[in-house]
Amino acid sequence: MSTSRKGSMMKTPDIQRRKVLTIGSFKLGICHGHQVIPWGDLDSLDMLQRQLDVDILITGHTHQFKAYKHEGGVIINPGFGTGAYSSITYNVNPSFVLTDIDGLRLVVYVYELIGGEVKVDKIDFKKAQPVG
Amino acid sequence: MVLPRVLEQVVNCKDELAQYYLMDCIIQVFPDEYHLQTLDTLLGACPQLQPTVDVKTILSQLMERLSNYAASTPQVLADFLQVEAFSKLSEAVVKVIEVQPDMPLVGAVSLHVALLTFTLRVHVDRLDYVDQVLGACVKKLEGVGKVKDNKATKQIIALLTAPLEKYNNIVTVLSLTNYPKVMEHLDYGTNKVMAVVIIQNIMKNGTFIMEADKVEALCELLKEIIQDSDGSPALDELDEEDFMEEQNLVARLVQMLTNDDNSEMFKILQTVRKYFLKGGPKRLGYTLPSLVFSALKLVRLLQQQDESSGEDGVTFPQKVFQFLLQTVEALSVVPAPELALRLYLQCAEAANNCDLEPIAYEFFTQAFVLYEEEIADSKAQVTAIHLIIGTLQRMHVFGVENRDTLTHKATGYSAKLLKKPDQCRAVYACSHLFWVVDGRVQDGERVLLCLKRALRIANAAQQMASVTKGSGGTLTLFVEILNKYLYYFEHGNQHITNSVIQGLIELIVTEMQSDNTTQDPMVDSFFASTLRYIRFQKQKGDGVAERYASIEL
Secondary structure, eight states: OEEOOOOTTSOOSOTTOEEEEEETTEEEEEEOOTTSSSTTOHHHHHHHHHHHTOSEEEEOSSOSEEEEEETTEEEEEEOBTTOOOOSSOSSOOBEEEEEEEETTEEEEEEEEEETTEEEEEEEEEEOOOOOO | OHHHHHHHHHHHHOOHHHHHHHHHHHHHHSOHHHHHHTHHHHHHHGGGSOTTSOHHHHHHHHHHHHHHHHHHOGGGHHHHHHTTHHHHHHHHHHHHHHHOTTOOHHHHHHHHHHHHHHHHHHOTTOHHHHHHHHHHHHHHHTTTOSOOOHHHHHHHHHHHHHHHHHHOOHHHHHTOTTHHHHHTTSOHHHHHHHHHHHHHHHHHHTOOBOOHHHHHHHHHHTHHHHSOOTTOOOGGGSOHHHHHHHHHHHHHHGGGBOOSSHHHHHHHHHHHHHHHGGGOHHHHHHHHHHHHHHHHHHHHHHHHHTOOOEETTEEHHHHHHHHHHHHHHGGGGTTOHHHHHHHHHHHHHHHHHTTOHHHHHHHHHHHHHHHHHTOOOHHHHHHHHHHHHHHHHTOOSOOHHHHHHHHHHHHHHHHTSSSHHHHHHHHHHHGGGGTEETTEEOOHHHHHHHHHHHHHHHHHHHHHHHHHTSSOOOHHHHHHHHHHHHHHHHTTOTTSOHHHHHHHHHHHHHHHHSTTOOOOHHHHHHHHHHHHHHHHHHTOTTTHHHHHHTOOO
């Protein structure tokens, strides 16, 4: 599954929508993020993660890649595929994220274009076994 | 020698089939060097042929042979110049057209296309030759106006495309003074197609146009898609998707108009805007945002280079901000208030980063005015107010008074949103305006007051819902506010005490157990994960556990 962002300056109808999907044993939440204030604040995003009750929260708005792993799950901001201007982030590096889900294991591959080179990083997250 | 006599025979036979065949033979059979030397003679025969003979094909074939000759043997270029091959061929073309007044336009233009092809192959560096060919064609087209014949139009397009594809650099093509004059003879629809071809060529080749006067020339060339003109059909007759694609291309083009020299860059922006503003309400929504972001990039560069000096008291960054203000204002004719609001906020943030308080304040003022006067749709209001709150939260440039005024406005509008849940959420978002952090503030008491206000709204919403719908369903708001309490508790707000948190937890539990409340699994899981979070915090090290100890679950 790949995640990338479509710019909010384009005439998209309804950015306040949120979506929750279940893939394998993981619940994913997708939300644009401009309504979670302060923007990019991980503690505030945590609240959204609890609210949607998801393991992985995918969010945007800041055009900067961020991945944050905590006991409740993972918060990912895949950044922005075109490296477009952001008032929040200087020197946006174009980036996108591929997420691989296998059973109780989630691996996030981050692709960033930094200084003309593609850099790949990965983040592992294992979900605790559900209490039977 | 032989050739003049042969040609005499060819001309005198006056048989069109024979003439064509014989000329063809002569061209193919005799060697290239020979042709170069006998160019006068050979070309002299052409106007004397029967009018029905396809002279242009004959000439084209000759030129093709000569082009190949030049390509395979670069040393002979000197010979070409010495015998003045180009001017002889040019004259021949003119002569042939003159002698056949009934020649259709397509014929005349295709002769020029053939000559241009020759010129681009043999004398690619001689822009003056290329321009001359175009000029000759312009002369021929004088008085014709917009060409209506399809075949002739195709030839004109070929004439315009050839240098574009040869040089793959619009800046080179722009130096051909006759190029725009040729393009003017295309009818409206075809002109736009050609304009799109030009932009695509620029994008494909990654050509940057770096000088303001070249940018101006380019805008002139593309004017049929940048603005309306006399005789162009009304915009609502055009296909909307095509129009959108076309205008998006224009918007993308802005990225190619750039210069590292900041002054030149600003001139470029001003030039582009001059043309874009003539585009009318339908176009501005597509084109202006691109320009705004280009200007914001310039501001960022100026900020990083710290250009603080300026003439007559106005610094360079301030000039760019003035430009930005006027540009976003222009969107009011579209009208596009939501877009304009976003752009004003982007500008406010940029002004904040440049430490320009009055300018940042002005942008916020404009954003609020738009909110008050133009954004009536309740959904749009929710989005807009959150954008305002989010941007305001990030400001560090405001002094106490300005910050207070804007915060007061933001909270006021938040509480006036149509739906109570929206009110509640916007108000608790405003709590961050009293906390801020890097821009300072951190007024714990006002944070709590704000959250309490949100709680009152949540209560009212709860009561309203149980009366109107017979159930709660807004219980989630309480859990959201609880999470906000936890946020500030974590971040050291002394006014958010354990008892405050405890109180809200108990309230939620009571409400959930009440008969009036229908079970909502989403609220249950949200509350559960919140409690889970608290339990987790109780077990953490670094003094976190102690803080959480007194919260009983």
